[in-house]
Amino acid sequence: MKRRPISLALRLTVSIGAVIVVVLLVFGWIVERSIDQHFVQQDVDELAAVVQAVAQILVEPQTNNEQLKRRLASAVSGHHNAQFHLTKTSGEVIYATPGSDLSGFLQTSRVSDALDIHSVSNWQDQGHHYRGAVLMLPGGVAVSGQPLLLVVATDIDFHLHYLEDFRIYLKLITLVACLIAIFATWFAVYQGHAPLRRISGEIRRIKSDHLSIRLAPTTVPVELTELAVSFNDMLDRIEEGFQRLSNFSADIAHELRSPITNLRTQTEVALSQTRDVAQYREILYSNLEEYERMAKMVGDMLFLAQAEKQQLQGEYGQVNLAEEVQVLFEYFEAWAEERAVTLDCTGPAVWVYGNRLMLRRALSNLLANAMRYTAEGERVSVTLELHGSDRVLIQVANPSAEIAPEHLPKLFDRFYRADPSRQHKGVGAGLGLAIVKSIVMAHGGRVSANYIDQQIVFRIELPRAFDSVG
Amino acid sequence: MKLLVVEDEVKTGDYLQQGLTESGFVVDLARTGLDGHHLALTEPYDLIILDVMLPDVDGWRIVQALRAAQATTPVLFLTARDSVEDRVKGLDLGADDYLIKPFAFSELLARVRTLLRRGMTPVFNDQLQVADLLLDLPRRRAQRHGVRINLTNKEFALLELLVRRQGEVLPRSLIASQVWDMNFDSDTNVIDVAIRRLRAKIDDDFVPKLIHTVRGMGYMLDVNGED
Numbered sequence: 001m002k003r004r005p006i007s008l009a010l011r012l013t014v015s016i017g018a019v020i021v022v023v024l025l026v027f028g029w030i031v032e033r034s035i036d037q038h039f040v041q042q043d044v045d046e047l048a049a050v051v052q053a054v055a056q057i058l059v060e061p062q063t064n065n066e067q068l069k070r071r072l073a074s075a076v077s078g079h080h081n082a083q084f085h086l087t088k089t090s091g092e093v094i095y096a097t098p099g100s101d102l103s104g105f106l107q108t109s110r111v112s113d114a115l116d117i118h119s120v121s122n123w124q125d126q127g128h129h130y131r132g133a134v135l136m137l138p139g140g141v142a143v144s145g146q147p148l149l150l151v152v153a154t155d156i157d158f159h160l161h162y163l164e165d166f167r168i169y170l171k172l173i174t175l176v177a178c179l180i181a182i183f184a185t186w187f188a189v190y191q192g193h194a195p196l197r198r199i200s201g202e203i204r205r206i207k208s209d210h211l212s213i214r215l216a217p218t219t220v221p222v223e224l225t226e227l228a229v230s231f232n233d234m235l236d237r238i239e240e241g242f243q244r245l246s247n248f249s250a251d252i253a254h255e256l257r258s259p260i261t262n263l264r265t266q267t268e269v270a271l272s273q274t275r276d277v278a279q280y281r282e283i284l285y286s287n288l289e290e291y292e293r294m295a296k297m298v299g300d301m302l303f304l305a306q307a308e309k310q311q312l313q314g315e316y317g318q319v320n321l322a323e324e325v326q327v328l329f330e331y332f333e334a335w336a337e338e339r340a341v342t343l344d345c346t347g348p349a350v351w352v353y354g355n356r357l358m359l360r361r362a363l364s365n366l367l368a369n370a371m372r373y374t375a376e377g378e379r380v381s382v383t384l385e386l387h388g389s390d391r392v393l394i395q396v397a398n399p400s401a402e403i404a405p406e407h408l409p410k411l412f413d414r415f416y417r418a419d420p421s422r423q424h425k426g427v428g429a430g431l432g433l434a435i436v437k438s439i440v441m442a443h444g445g446r447v448s449a450n451y452i453d454q455q456i457v458f459r460i461e462l463p464r465a466f467d468s469v470g
Numbered sequence: 471m472k473l474l475v476v477e478d479e480v481k482t483g484d485y486l487q488q489g490l491t492e493s494g495f496v497v498d499l500a501r502t503g504l505d506g507h508h509l510a511l512t513e514p515y516d517l518i519i520l521d522v523m524l525p526d527v528d529g530w531r532i533v534q535a536l537r538a539a540q541a542t543t544p545v546l547f548l549t550a551r552d553s554v555e556d557r558v559k560g561l562d563l564g565a566d567d568y569l570i571k572p573f574a575f576s577e578l579l580a581r582v583r584t585l586l587r588r589g590m591t592p593v594f595n596d597q598l599q600v601a602d603l604l605l606d607l608p609r610r611r612a613q614r615h616g617v618r619i620n621l622t623n624k625e626f627a628l629l630e631l632l633v634r635r636q637g638e639v640l641p642r643s644l645i646a647s648q649v650w651d652m653n654f655d656s657d658t659n660v661i662d663v664a665i666r667r668l669r670a671k672i673d674d675d676f677v678p679k680l681i682h683t684v685r686g687m688g689y690m691l692d693v694n695g696e697d
Contacts, residue, residue, distance in 0.1 A: 288686035295572040296655055330624060331650040334664040361654045368658045432657055 012189045017182040024174045024181070032163075032170060039159040040117055043131045047152050048115050050075055050082045051135060054150060058140030069095050084152040086137075094148065101125065102132070102151045109134045111149070122156070131156045195221050199228065211239040251415045255297060255430075259290040300431040304414065307438035314355045318465050321394060322349040324360050325382050328367055340376045343367075347384030350392045353465040354443045362439040363394070365432040366458055370398040373456075392464045400456040408449040412437040436460075471586060472496045474515045476506030476532065477548070478524050486519065489575050490582070503527030510536055515543055517585055519578075522549040522560065530563055537564035544585040548573070576641045576687040583638055598633045601693050603672060603680060605633055614676050624649060625668050632681065632691035641688040665689055 053075035062068040072095040076082045083097035085106070096102075105123050111134045112119035120133045132153025139146040199215060206213045214235060215228040270283045325345045329336075336343050352359070370380045380398045387393035403411075410416050415430040436458075437447045445462040473495045477483040480501070487499045498513070500506035503524035510518055510532055518536070520529035533545050547560045547568040560568050566588075567581055598605040602615045610626050612619045621629065627649045632640065642661040646652040649664075665681060673679045682690045 285685045291572070292574070292686065295574075296657075298572070299570070299655070327651070331646075331652055331656075332658075332660060333624070334667050335658060335660045338663050338667070357653060360652070364652065364654070364656050368656055372658070 009186060009189045009193065013182060013186040016185040016189075017178070020181040020185070021178045024177050028170045028174045032167060035166060036163060039156070039163070040120065040131070043154050043156060043159070044115065044117055044120055046079055046082060046154055047120065047131075047133060050079055050084060050152050051115050051137075051150065054084065054086065054152075055137060055140070058137065058148070060140070073097075079154070081155040081158070082152065083154075084150060087149045087151075088146060089149060100153075102153055105130065105132060105153060106134060106149075106151050109151075111136050115152075129156050129160050130154065195224055199224065203231070206235070208242065211235065211242060248414060252297075252301060255415055256294060259294050263287055263290050297431070300435060304431065304434060304438055307435075307442050314357065316353060316355050318351050319354050319356045319359050320349055320351055321359070321363075321384055321392065321462075322347065324356070324363055325384070328360065328364055331364070332367060332371060336371060336380075339371070339374075341371055341374050342379040343371075343382075344379065345382040345384065347382075348386070350384045350386060350394075351465040352392050352443070352462045354462065358439045359443070362436045362460075365436045366396045366460070369432055370396050370456075370458070373400055374398040386464065387461060390464050390466075392462045394460040394462070395457050396460075397452075397455045397457040399454055400451070402454075403449075403451050403456060405451070408451065411449045412447055433458075471516045472498070472514070473582070474498045474500065474506065474509055474513070474518045476500045476503065476510070476519070476524065476529065477521045478502060479521070482521075485575075486578075489579070493579055495582075503529070503532065507532050507535060510543075511539060511541075517544045517546065517582060519546050519548060519582070520565075522547055522551065522556070530559065533560075533563050533565050544588065546578075546581060546585060548578075574641055574643075574687065576639045576684070577643060580635075580638060580640055580644045583635070598630070600633055600636055600680060600691065601678060602676070603633070605630060612672065614672055619671050621668075621671065624664070625671070628664060628668055629672065629691075632689065635691075637690065637692045639684045639688050639690045645689065661689075 054072065057068070057071045057075060060071075062071065072086065076084065076097060083100040083102070085096045085100070085102045086094040088094060104125060108123065109121055109132075113136060115133050115135060119135075120131050122129060122131050124130070130153040132151065135150045135152065137148045137150050139148055199220060202213070202215055214232045217225045217228040217232070220228050266283055266286060270280065322345065329343050329345065332343065367380065367382075374380055378399045380396065383393075383395040383397070385393050385395075412433045414434040416433075440447050440460055440462065443462055445460060447461075448459045450457045450459065471494070473490055475483060475486050475490070475497055477486060477499070478501055483499050483501060487497045490497045498509060498515075500509050503526040506520070506524070507527045509515075518532075520532055522529040529547060529549075533547075536543065536545065544566045545564065547565045548571060549556060549560070549568060550571040557568055566585055569578055569581060596607055598607065604613050605626075606612070607630070610621075610623070612621050612626065612629060628645065631645065631648050643655055645661050646656065665683075669681050673681055678693060680691050680693065682692060684690055
């Protein structure tokens, strides 16, 4: 069993939700990064202030070492997180902020010339986090021009704590935002499907007795217009089929009404007084003719019903249409000669795949129809030809008075008679061409009627048989 | 010739019995499937006419039982169900022919006679004769009262059919099927025209008239016919 596709709402929610989550995560990462950068910059600025102060002190002439140390101690005043060691290149300590131990850092860090974001680095000592740098300072007058090594650092525990809290806070906010976004998406999708539910409600109102209801394509969102239009088209077709079906039932009732009326009237009149045997016989014969007509109509209608339900089975095989036409010409020969109607057939032997009996019946009905409406001395011509690479075209033409183009397609309708006065003159029930059409359709073909050069031409297109033996 | 008709529809049964009796057959009528089943298996018949739709034991079961008992009696089905599967089923079960309701009685009669003839050894005559009409089958020639009559191939086939089934009413549909292989009703008076032309050749200049029209039913060739 094929799995049912995932629901549209879920599909949209998942895809839109994923995008929103990614966007929020990236955004959070950027915020975190920039705050981090901001703190680094802040630390660098603080360290720079200390370095600046130390450098300033070094270029001032100092009276003695004690004074120098006092001055240096004051360099970190106001920067209570900052601390520094000032040493000679020989390792001799000039000054170290009391209580600080920066020796570990001095060993792991490289020496820079200037202080900026890239020359600072972090390290950890006794549970505290520091950021600092090792700088080579040109010696000032205070140290008689010797270059000095300055190790400067600041405690960043406070910043790290803040960042830690901020990260948790950010994660929480992102999570909540994601949930809200996903829910909002789902709600929007659900709301977006409202027109679908509305249409579905409208469709539900359509019953077989309310087939005229149509969806209004202009009242639905643009995306659903096509759906509404094709749904309406489908309804058109169904309504048409339904209409045809109910017309058909009405036609049957109507067509049966006249023979039944005839029979009934005739029988009632016959019984109204005593008649001689010859008269009774005459009435019974007349009745027999009516019965025969009704039986034939019922038979034809059953055939049509079966054709419509695709129930026409039977043996299929290669059928040579040229041969079939010849056989039918032989059958109609006497009738044609008597009416001085010429029959001719031109074209190659064309083969179709089909049921010989049914195709013969279709051709017979077409020929009978053509001959019936052909005046004495005229000609019924059958043309066979290949049409394209895979179709066979059969045309049956006979001279005829002009038929209005709008009547032409109706010729294949049941009980349709081009000339209403021909009704019940031994012309049959008006089902002959309908049977032609149903047989041709059952074979995957097409029928049409055209009026060309004072001739009515019935065109039948059938799929050609390829693996023909002939 | 003894026939069994199994038909539950009262009117149809009565008229079948009457019509077949008047056509010279001895007819037993069973009005239920059970009676029909019993009669078919116990009495010898030359042919059985079975309605398919019976309230108790349907026609299919009767023909099945009959064939299971190795009986070769020809069976003709009457059915109102006109679907290919039904027909195939009936023939598969061993029925010999079927007729779809509503049918013409003349058609039924013609089919019954065809089925009854099937069992007989065919007589291979070179010649057929009715009154002074003589058919030379191998040479496909006809003559009447010693006069050679020119017939087309189909006219000869038509005449041969009428002569072979002399005295039987042949419905138009049967003629179309036997002579032209047209197994459907063509909505035309083709057969009437063909008969008319044949008549002009073999009857117009001779007495007695041989081909007779049976109004509403078909045509018959006989020496003494009503017309």
